[in-house]
Amino acid sequence: MFTLFGDKVSGNCLKVKWVADHLGLAYGWVDVDVVKGEAKAPDFLAKFPMGQVPAVEFSDGRSLAQSNALMLHLADGSALIPADGFARAEMLQWLFWEQYSHEPAIAVRRFQKFYLGKPDSEIDPALTTKGHAALNQMEQHLAKRDWFAGAGLSCADIGLVAYTRVAHEGGFDLAEWPAVRGWVARVEGALGLA
Numbered sequence: 001m002f003t004l005f006g007d008k009v010s011g012n013c014l015k016v017k018w019v020a021d022h023l024g025l026a027y028g029w030v031d032v033d034v035v036k037g038e039a040k041a042p043d044f045l046a047k048f049p050m051g052q053v054p055a056v057e058f059s060d061g062r063s064l065a066q067s068n069a070l071m072l073h074l075a076d077g078s079a080l081i082p083a084d085g086f087a088r089a090e091m092l093q094w095l096f097w098e099q100y101s102h103e104p105a106i107a108v109r110r111f112q113k114f115y116l117g118k119p120d121s122e123i124d125p126a127l128t129t130k131g132h133a134a135l136n137q138m139e140q141h142l143a144k145r146d147w148f149a150g151a152g153l154s155c156a157d158i159g160l161v162a163y164t165r166v167a168h169e170g171g172f173d174l175a176e177w178p179a180v181r182g183w184v185a186r187v188e189g190a191l192g193l194a
């Protein structure tokens, strides 16, 4: 049993929720409104010094943050982490890539456009360029493979689908990336989100 602190508009938080739900883990959910600054409130920072969600408090009092670390911890020993060493490394490859080359463009542009309501003219064009490059990279992989790592759904797919399935809210129309669109549907089906 653990408590997941999160905001349901955050793909990073949903990644962790989806892993827990998929694996049938027992947990409680505490809403943290990031737009209102609740992740920077003193009581939250006392528990979670990184000041971000998702964050988890376990029943023994230990705490952990960072979406991909949380997914990997909750999924430890399950089929969401490939048993084969190479496939496991591939999963990690895509999770590290997601945090550096995908989320900082696609999630950030979505936040600025959809949640802050910024007009396109006020959004850094580099986010569009970087987001397109990320989707192109995914398209190339998914033209040959059904999943990001190994032979089935893994934490890599869950990590990457979180912001890809809502990329249109950030101005990235997935019609341009048909293999990505097909994969999103596949992952949504596997997680029961569709």
Ligand SMILES: N[C@@H](CCC(=O)N[C@@H](CS)C(=O)NCC(=O)O)C(=O)O
Pocket: 010, 011, 012, 013, 034, 037, 039, 040, 051, 052, 053, 054, 065, 066, 067, 068, 099
């Ligand atoms: N690298 C972190 C990013 C977490 C993150 O950016 N969280 C955002 C919500 S998506 C947040 O808590 N923002 C509020 C803030 O920084 O005050 C992860 O993957 O968990």
